[in-house]
Amino acid sequence: MPRYLVQRLLQAVFVLWAAFTTSFVVLYLLPGDPVSIMASGGGDTNDVSPEQIAELKQVYGFDKPLIESYGDRLWHALRGDFGISVQSGDPVTRLIADQLPATLQLTSAALLLAVVLGAGVALAATYTRRRWLRQTLLSLPALGVSAPTFWVGLILVQLVSFRWGLLPAIGNEGFRSVILPAITLAVPTSAVIAQVFAKSLRTALAEPYAQTALAKGASRRRVHFGHALRNAAIPPLTVAGVVVGNLLAGSVVVETVFSRTGIGRVTATAVTAQDIPVVQGLVVFGALAFVLANLAVDLLVPLLDPRITAAAPAVAR
């Protein structure tokens, strides 16, 4: 196990470094003078004095040669310092940390919902003997993936909040306010999970070992939940690791639609205002979330399938 773990950790570190470097290159080296953009705050006001620009350059290390300033930024980033937000003047790290709980609440609720919903649809679709029900259930994922997130959000707000007045339409206050945004965010994710899980379940049920179980006299339920479920769980689990990234991306739209505070909102405003240190901090944060989720999946997979062990990790199979 340790070697497997070390390998995974090294991969994770590499991904983080690559995310940092890429965002550095893209944000600081592409057209325009980053300091002028920062100073102007994304607007077109030209009331920044040359002295201020020189000062900013010094603060951000842009008075030094490129490679040195990269090294400087990387060194700071390693200690958790991604600079200072141009807009608010707060340290980027604190800005993200402040907004994290709200987004974590939203995304984890959405993930839980997506897993329950996705797995439910997949299990029901493969278990039912009614053809029409199976076909209906299996067509849901395609619908869920193709419906735009903001549209689902608006429909929900329209119906549940405005027409029926059941749940608040906007805001961050309390558990009730999470429900609608979490559902909105969960729809596309659950669709992907349902799709992958239904397929892997069907494959598992067609395997000869399912036949062996039936020949023992096992009921369909026993074969489905006792044999096929665990065998079929790995593909959707792997996908779940990947969709964590989608959840973060989705939070940008969902938090905007439901007027919630959180990482998504910070992202939206930072991008509009070209608040480069914040954007870079968010890119690296996104990479971190993604890496952690996949690390968790990699550690879970050997527990599900004894064939995948430290000696032969999932990727080698």
Add this chain to the structure above:
Amino acid sequence: MTTDTAPLLSIRGLRVSYRAGDGAPPAVRGVDLDIAPGEVVALVGESGSGKSTTAHAVIGLLPPGGRMDGGRVLFEGTDLATAGERELRARRGRDIGLIPQDPMVSLNPVQRIGRQVAEVLLIHGLADRASAPAEAVRILGQAGLPDPGVRARQYPHELSGGMRQRVLIAIAVAARPKLVIADEPTSALDVTVQRRILDHLQTLTRQAGTAVLLITHDLGVAADRARRIAVMSEGEIVETGPVRQVLTAPRHPYTRRLLASAPSMATEPVRVRARAQARARALPRAQALPRAQARVRVREVAAGEPAAEGGAPVGEGLDSAEGLVVGEGLDAAGGLDAAEGLVVTEGLDAAGGLDGAGGPLVVAEGLVKEFTPRGRARACAVDGVDFTIRRGESFALVGESGSGKSTTARMVARLTDPTEGRIRFDGQDITALSGAALRRLRRRVQLVHQNPYSSLDPRRSVADAVTEPLRAFRVGDRAARLRRAAELLDRVALPAATLRRRPGELSGGQRQRVAIARALALGPDLVICDEPVSALDVSVQARILELLAEFQRDLGLSYLFISHDLAVVRQIADRVGVMRGGRLLETGTTDEVFASPSHPYTKELLAAIPGGRHAVPARSA
């Protein structure tokens, strides 16, 4: 049906069809079959005959799309064909056990062995949660699994195929059923393992008085294990009767055909038959050919037959027992018209000695292949193997899985590099060949793979497949290549229209013919056949082997045969090498090795050939 007791299982007028749509005939068309308590009945047939479908219909486990159209399946008086799900579930595993076909995929890979055995007992209330684990270990031990206590805690992937099949047998007999359906229970296993497992199954069922319905494609297995045989073809039982009667006095033509093509039952090897035919054809062909092309070679001519009525055998210095051999000295020989059973070979020099030109085709010396499995010590897949393949000869490497035979073949084909040792091909050291020289070698050495289902690209037409080697070596233009492909297909007895087909539209035998045509496209000297017929039905097997023998006769090819099946090897090989654990245990002519094996392992292998218990008199096909 001479049973005086009431049958345990009585199938009447069973009809099953698959929802295939395109008017495919029903899979099972009115099958009647009785099995008495404790009786062993073999249901024999080729793939698609409906034998597996019949077996699965008994326990109501037809594959998706399968539907029972009619008939009754009376088990102890209850009609299982009309029984409800609950009734069927109570019977499955409890009264009727099933041993599935492929042990490698028939166990749940994420569940421990013990739990999978205990499950049967728990389902049918034969043990409770506390007693089931110990009971499972006991049953595993009964099924002949060594260290059952340890095995019960392991996962299927930690067990060999043979051990997994024992686990499946344990599952099938755990509840002491009255009937066990064994669906090709050992086809996926090595012959010696197959034999031990069938022996054990026989002991177990005999002790418990369990009836067995044995589904098999192998008449040899059926003959060894069953009391009665039912032969199935195209959804119908064409003949049924006691073993001896079916084998010695088959009434139905299909049974006779099946008997004639079963490699383990036939007494006259394909190679001998091919050569006998060659005798009749050799003369006119030899005369028609320019000298340089006279490459037909058949070594053996039946002893005692007058080789050339016109006088002494042509070609001085030849052993007359080897028959008449005429080579490039055709003109000098003279008096050919009178020669019956003329055999032509290349490489005869003026002195008339065999193999005079260039020596043997392949010489392998001290071949070693080491590999290092992940996290384990180095191991030898091949450990010091020497052999030679003469020109125009079939040399077979025989062994069970893991014996190193395929690795050896891959080294000869230069698909993998030997760790040590040397390979000479046509006098040239090819051990370290690379670049253009290796490409030239590829032209002379071709492969026919085991599985014709996966060795042909499903998206490409047959024409593409056959012309691929020609394209790779830029032989001819498009039109010429297509002509060559048509010619090759004709040689493998496929209609020219096949060129436009895709592999998916062809049967297994047809695909293997395409693979052979592809291997012959460049006119190679050596064709390496890796289990070329093991994925095919016996009657198809026989035809493919005949085809291979014919090509050897006409084109003077050399073959390196890789096979686990001694019966097949005997059909085609001139000489045999027996491998085990990476070592070549013995080599010799096929007749020698089969008649008087020197190594105990060879003896064991020979004894394991199914059908040995019933020698069947030769029958002309």
